[in-house]
Amino acid sequence: MARRDIPNIRRARLQDVATAAGVSVVTVSRALNAPATVSARTRERIDAAMQAVDYVPDLAARGMAKQRSDIVAVLVPTLLDPIFVDMVRGLEGVLAAHGMHLLIGDTGYDPDREEAFVAAALGRRPDGLVLTGTQHTPRARRLAAGSGVPVVETWGIEGEPIDRAVGYDQRAAALALTRHVLDRGYERVAYVGRPVSGNGRAAAKRDGYLAALRAAGMAVVPELLMECVTSMEAGKDAIKRLVRRGGADAIVFSGDRIAAGAFLHCLDTGLRVPDDVAVCGFGDHDIARLLPGGLTSVRADSVQIGRLAGEAIVDGRVDDGGPRSVDIGFEVVVRGST
Amino acid sequence: MARRDIPNIRRARLQDVATAAGVSVVTVSRALNAPATVSARTRERIDAAMQAVDYVPDLAARGMAKQRSDIVAVLVPTLLDPIFVDMVRGLEGVLAAHGMHLLIGDTGYDPDREEAFVAAALGRRPDGLVLTGTQHTPRARRLAAGSGVPVVETWGIEGEPIDRAVGYDQRAAALALTRHVLDRGYERVAYVGRPVSGNGRAAAKRDGYLAALRAAGMAVVPELLMECVTSMEAGKDAIKRLVRRGGADAIVFSGDRIAAGAFLHCLDTGLRVPDDVAVCGFGDHDIARLLPGGLTSVRADSVQIGRLAGEAIVDGRVDDGGPRSVDIGFEVVVRGST
DNA sequence: CTGAAAGCGCTTACAG
DNA sequence: CTGAAAGCGCTTACAG
16 A cells, blocks of 8 residues: 555546546536436446446535535634534534535634634635634634625624624623522622633623622622633632632633533532532533532523524525624523522 | 625636736746745735735635645544544644644444545545544445545554554453453443444444453343443433442443433432442543542543544655554543542 | 536646 | 646536
């Protein structure tokens, strides 16, 4: 298998199939794309020829000829957070059913990497572009807007979308969640979320938390406001610090995994949830149901966001009308942790 | 924004840039691919022209001309299992550093869907193909082998790889894990894993479990051998049934998430781990460390599998030699759950 | 029902 | 340093 020595294995082309079947390339192309327009006998010969050489059509060439790539590009901030993975699953399901392929990129929450990936993805002349959030660099936004491809921004629906947006009101969700905690009577409610810089959703959630405090007539305690990365370990570290730091009696986390890390730390060290400290998350991932007593969380269907994004792209070509947002809504699911 | 009414937005082509800059397309192409071969003044004019129209090169056209797509296709059985997501992260990291794009597909553990995706992916003339496991349909294997592109099979390294394989000995890992449990003195050791049909890794793991029992001179109890899907809920359901069914005193799960679901169920219902029932998983995901007392698991670096797969593809073109496997090894990490 | 020609947007030798 | 021609593998009108 000295395959790598021979850089150009000659893969079968339409021409090879045509020659083998004794017809022209056009006819083979038709047998592939409009079988009904080819006589049964010819079709049989062509099919046999294709089988014989294991012909696989070159989709890049087809795409160039048809001006349509059957590729959709999706950009997520991280694959470490299951909400984005769920969204990708929903998207992939819809696209696969339509014979489209998914190009995936991980921006690491970095707007510049997002911009670079947007440019690169647009180079594939995708049939759709799925972004996370509504905050992008000016050039990324300009490229996406000017590309002519359907663009779907996911999760955050604040502001004017480039084209379509599918998500829910992150600020309202954080506000509702925090209000629930305050209604329970907790008095030192902390908030732990992603860094807000360049992240509209993180900023919106934190705003929701702050608004809830304000509405309850409570002061913001700087020590109770933390930024952290997305990991279970981070949740553990955060709760250790917040409890030591002079006592949060409740913590609102911006994600279930972080919250679960904190929750498990409590189980491990004997801190009682919610008696010593209440904990809640965001996303209502399966772990929220399974933690002992359950984790209070915000439910919003991540898979559905992906599905709707996929559908918006699939029928985006027949659709018309200006930019618009779809709000999938959310629900505060109260469980034992608060 | 009646964008959708106008199917063909005219995106800037090389020709448009060339006209704007007052040069030929070749020169613009050179400015892009070999800037040093273009005079500084010309380059400036070209750069300005590109800026002006937000030019984004058509990568499909480039790929066709260069016979190189800068696309790598990866197929995973599911995105619900974090080990595959981790692998994809590792792969994506390496590829992004080389300006390559990731096409991702989710086979749902279905060999026919895998075959379909292999064919479709090969249609993109990818620079590499990353598969899961070494068991594929004959046609999928034939297509991959005959495609001339570097193929990396991941996780399982049993059998002869199509080209490269990166993973570890799944059977040996399950054997070692089960042996550890038996050494601890547990006598009714259950095994819960994915259906083995069409899944070489699942079969290998189950074989390892059976071999460990055999080596210990213990009989296989059919009631203690279960198949289940990959989810935390499934782990919960499994442990409920196994404990009821007349008492496993230890359970080896084929994944950490399933094991964690079972573990959490124990916490919730007061079953003591490991006193009432010992539990262990596979993958050493972060949750394994965070569960109270810790979850015994098999550690194998999923991200590293992705990285090595990516590197094999990146320098696959200069490399030579026959098919070969890379064994990344594994380690049984003993924690409180056993 | 079938085929010859032109074109999709690039790059690669080959000339100048 | 720059450009004209040919080609990458398809599809799309246009003829027959």
